[in-house]
Amino acid sequence: MTDRAPSWNGWEPAARPPLPAAARRELTRLFGSWPAPTPPVPLADVTLPGSALPDGARREFVAALGEEHVTTDRTERIRHAAGRAYLDLVRLRSGDAGGAPDAVLRPADAEQIADVLRICVGRRVAVVPYGGGTSVVGALAADRGDQRAAVALDLSRLDRLVALDRVAQTATLSAGMRGPEVEAALGGLGFTLGHFPQSYRYATFGGWVATRSAGQASTGYGRIDELVHRVRCVTPTGELDLGRGPASAAGPRLIDLVVGSEGALGVITEATVTVRPVPAARRYEGWSLPGLGAGLEAFRALAQRLGPGLAPDVCRLSDPDETRTTFLLGGTAARLARGYLAVRGHGAGCLAILGWEGEPHLVRYRRRAAARLLESYGGVPLGGTPGASWRHGRFGAPNLRDTLLDHGLLVETLETAADWSALPALYRAVRETLRAELGRVLVMTHVSHLYRTGASLYVTVLGVRDRADPVGQWTRAKRAVTTTIQSYGGTVTHHHAVGVDHRSALADEIGERGVALLRAAKAELDPTGIMNPGTLVP
Numbered sequence: 313m314t315d316r317a318p319s320w321n322g323w324e325p326a327a328r329p330p331l332p333a334a335a336r337r338e339l340t341r342l343f344g345s346w347p348a349p350t351p352p353v354p355l356a357d358v359t360l361p362g363s364a365l366p367d368g369a370r371r372e373f374v375a376a377l378g379e380e381h382v383t384t385d386r387t388e389r390i391r392h393a394a395g396r397a398y399l400d401l402v403r404l405r406s407g408d409a410g411g412a413p414d415a416v417l418r419p420a421d422a423e424q425i426a427d428v429l430r431i432c433v434g435r436r437v438a439v440v441p442y443g444g445g446t447s448v449v450g451a452l453a454a455d456r457g458d459q460r461a462a463v464a465l466d467l468s469r470l471d472r473l474v475a476l477d478r479v480a481q482t483a484t485l486s487a488g489m490r491g492p493e494v495e496a497a498l499g500g501l502g503f504t505l506g507h508f509p510q511s512y513r514y515a516t517f518g519g520w521v522a523t524r525s526a527g528q529a530s531t532g533y534g535r536i537d538e539l540v541h542r543v544r545c546v547t548p549t550g551e552l553d554l555g556r557g558p559a560s561a562a563g564p565r566l567i568d569l570v571v572g573s574e575g576a577l578g579v580i581t582e583a584t585v586t587v588r589p590v591p592a593a594r595r596y597e598g599w600s601l602p603g604l605g606a607g608l609e610a611f612r613a614l615a616q617r618l619g620p621g622l623a624p625d626v627c628r629l630s631d632p633d634e635t636r637t638t639f640l641l642g643g644t645a646a647r648l649a650r651g652y653l654a655v656r657g658h659g660a661g662c663l664a665i666l667g668w669e670g671e672p673h674l675v676r677y678r679r680r681a682a683a684r685l686l687e688s689y690g691g692v693p694l695g696g697t698p699g700a701s702w703r704h705g706r707f708g709a710p711n712l713r714d715t716l717l718d719h720g721l722l723v724e725t726l727e728t729a730a731d732w733s734a735l736p737a738l739y740r741a742v743r744e745t746l747r748a749e750l751g752r753v754l755v756m757t758h759v760s761h762l763y764r765t766g767a768s769l770y771v772t773v774l775g776v777r778d779r780a781d782p783v784g785q786w787t788r789a790k791r792a793v794t795t796t797i798q799s800y801g802g803t804v805t806h807h808h809a810v811g812v813d814h815r816s817a818l819a820d821e822i823g824e825r826g827v828a829l830l831r832a833a834k835a836e837l838d839p840t841g842i843m844n845p846g847t848l849v850p
């Protein structure tokens with residue numbers, strides 16, 4: 313069996329880059345001293361309760377899937393015990409694999425999944441659909457609810473391009489394909505999905521659909537929920553096959569009940585999505601804006617005055633703290649650029665990364681339109697090097713997170729989206745809340761994913777980990793910052809999904825009737841409550 317999950321206690325095995333000396337100096341200055349290293353507990357010493365899978369259930373799973381696709385192997389269970397949130401990693405690193413399933417199953421297709429769900433209903437076994445294991449909202453730890461055991465349903469064998477319609481420019485893809493597999497299959501036929509979340513290397517197509525994921529180029533290509541036309545989902549009470557044609561007025565868009573359902577209603581087996589021809593030209597470049605206020609106004613203009621189709625496909629604006637840190641990590645060229653920008657009055661400026669993809673003449677035209685707008689807000693072009701360097705390193709940042717965790721730091725991200733009118737105050741309030749809760753912290757924020765009416769905010773927090781109670785430390789801060797986000801008009805999540813971490817805040821966001829509707833859908837599709845208990849549904 314191949315295990316394609318990220319390394320059990322981090323991102324990639326053995327990929328922990330040394331921290332640049334400048335970053336270490338800066339963090340020491342911020343935190344007063346440099347925390348001593350805290351290496352993770354070795355895999356052999358991780359605590360794992362025995363498997364509670366009833367023998368009868370195991371025999372039935374083996375009959376349905378074959379012996380080699382049903383395992384209670386210790387390492388397999390540990391590797392499926394959690395996602396990649398800070399708290400997941402803190403627990404795993406301390407040797408706690410309490411969220412491990414009792415077994416890992418690898419079905420090959422929708423029929424086998426239907427068999428597994430039937431067995432699980434009969435034997436009272438909870439099912440956690442497992443894509444790439446990159447959830448950052450606690451959605452993968454096995455919660456047995458009132459079931460007798462729990463299994464992880466690893467979807468890695470659902471790994472094929474089912475169909476490509478070159479005329480309509482749609483592709484039907486199996487749920488278990490990881491990002492590089494999706495792009496390799498489509499790219500070989502001249503197409504791209506254009507969906508590149510930072511977790512692209514590990515996350516799966518089905519996971520994207522199940523969490524309403526947004527990629528780094530989603531301003532141009534669209535979020536996954538904007539790209540899905542049709543979805544097939546096996547539930548404990550039967551299969552849903554939803555979505556016809558490019559658009560429909562046949563009642564409410566039920567497809568949206570499945571997109572974002574986080575494994576709590578059923579297992580997404582495949583979906584049909586819009587694809588585009590592989591771009592003939594790409595241009596990525598850096599710009600500097602004189603401050604966050606000017607940057608936000610310039611980005612709003614990109615979204616509202618250029619709009620979809622004309623605005624850059626990638627639009628990313630770092631606040632002054634993230635900009636400073638980016639330059640700090642960027643070496644000599646970056647330091648020289650920073651000196652030049654200070655002379656131009658951008659000493660506390662904001663770095664923007666913009667990217668255009670498509671036909672060469674359109675890329676040129678759109679780039680000129682954006683450049684004119686940015687210049688009118690005081691923007692200074694920095695050329696292609698920052699764009700190329702961002703593109704080169706864009707999936708590697710989690711490796712640095714592992715290094716920082718090894719050094720005893722708290723490192724976590726959070727995200728939201730709000731209307732343009734609410735963003736500046738929300739931005740300030742989030743920073744103040746994190747400072748009030750955590751004391752000395754480095755809070756770095758960027759704006760990405762532009763919409764006509766607003767944008768997302770993505771926040772990275774670095775602090776000193778409370779060694780006695782790291783879970784309590786972050787849980788309290790997260791609760792406070794979630795309250796702040798909601799009180800300033802932000803959504804509880806723009807693309808990380810609900811999972812367990814945002815479940816109670818979801819109730820505030822959708823209200824009592826909304827919760828009742830979700831519960832009714834769950835009662836209809838999963839009446840015995842085997843599907844990912846504890847996730848999504850408040």
Ligand SMILES: Cc1cc2nc3c(=O)[nH]c(=O)nc-3n(C[C@H](O)[C@H](O)[C@H](O)COP(=O)(O)OP(=O)(O)OC[C@H]3O[C@@H](n4cnc5c(N)ncnc54)[C@H](O)[C@@H]3O)c2cc1C
Pocket residue numbers: 395396397440441442443444445446447448451452467487488508509510511514515516517518519520521522523524525526527528573574575576578579580581710807808809811844847
């Ligand atoms: C370092 C890092 C960077 C990230 N960057 C981004 C980003 O840029 N954009 C973004 O949107 N997210 C990002 N994420 C979050 C995460 O990658 C996404 O939520 C992703 O869509 C999850 O996909 P997955 O295949 O790993 O799903 P998993 O983590 O395996 O599962 C996530 C949830 O979906 C359910 N699920 C998975 N597959 C199915 C299925 N086929 N049917 C039904 N339910 C299913 C699971 O039960 C679980 O509830 C990041 C995470 C990390 C760790």
